[in-house]
Amino acid sequence: MSDKIAVYPGSYDPLTNGHIDIIERGLKIFDRITVAALKNPSKTYLLSLDERLEIIRETFAQNNRIEVDYFEGLLVDYLNKRKITTVVRGLRAISDFDIEFQMALINRSIAPQIETIFFVPSVAYSFLSSKLVKEIYLLGGEIKQMVPDIVDKKLKQKFKQESLSISQI
Numbered sequence: 001m002s003d004k005i006a007v008y009p010g011s012y013d014p015l016t017n018g019h020i021d022i023i024e025r026g027l028k029i030f031d032r033i034t035v036a037a038l039k040n041p042s043k044t045y046l047l048s049l050d051e052r053l054e055i056i057r058e059t060f061a062q063n064n065r066i067e068v069d070y071f072e073g074l075l076v077d078y079l080n081k082r083k084i085t086t087v088v089r090g091l092r093a094i095s096d097f098d099i100e101f102q103m104a105l106i107n108r109s110i111a112p113q114i115e116t117i118f119f120v121p122s123v124a125y126s127f128l129s130s131k132l133v134k135e136i137y138l139l140g141g142e143i144k145q146m147v148p149d150i151v152d153k154k155l156k157q158k159f160k161q162e163s164l165s166i167s168q169i
C-alpha cells in the first residue's frame, strides 16, 4: 500500500510549538507530512522565506517523515502538482473555525478531490499564534516554552538588529 501523505500549509512566520503539536498529531494518521510555507510576494513577513524554511528544516532534521517545501500561488495548484489530495490544518479555537471552514470549502470548490483534515492542538497551545509570539518578542518579552529554541534565538536576534514597530509585524 502506498504512503498516506498530507500537506500542512501555512505562513510559519515563525513556526511555533503549536504547529509542531499539530504535525506530531498528524503523524499519528499520516505516514509523511509535507510542511509547506507560503511564499506570498505581496505579504510582509517578519522572517524571509529562507529563514522560515531553515527553522522548519532544522526543527525536523531528525525526522525523515517530514518534508519541508514552499509554494507560491494557489494551494490547490501546489497540491495538484505534488499529486497530494489531503491538507492538514490546526483548529485552535472557535475563532479559527470561520476562516478555516471558508478555506476548506474554497479549496474543495476549486479542486473537489481535496480533503482538509483538522487537528485540535493541546490546550497549552490553543491560544498561541505566530502573531502573538512576534508581538511578545517585539515588546521585549519571551515565551521560550512556546517556540523551538531556534525561533527564540532568531526572534531575539531580529528584534535586536532591527527596530520594528507592531504595525510591521
Ligand code: PNS
Pocket: 009, 010, 011, 012, 038, 073, 074, 075, 076, 103, 106, 107
Ligand atoms: O499560517 P496561515 O497564515 O494561517 O496559512 C494560511 C494559508 C497559507 C494556508 C492560506 O493562506 C493559503 O493556502 N494560501 C494560498 C493561496 C490560496 O490557495 N488561497 C485560496 C484558499 S484560502
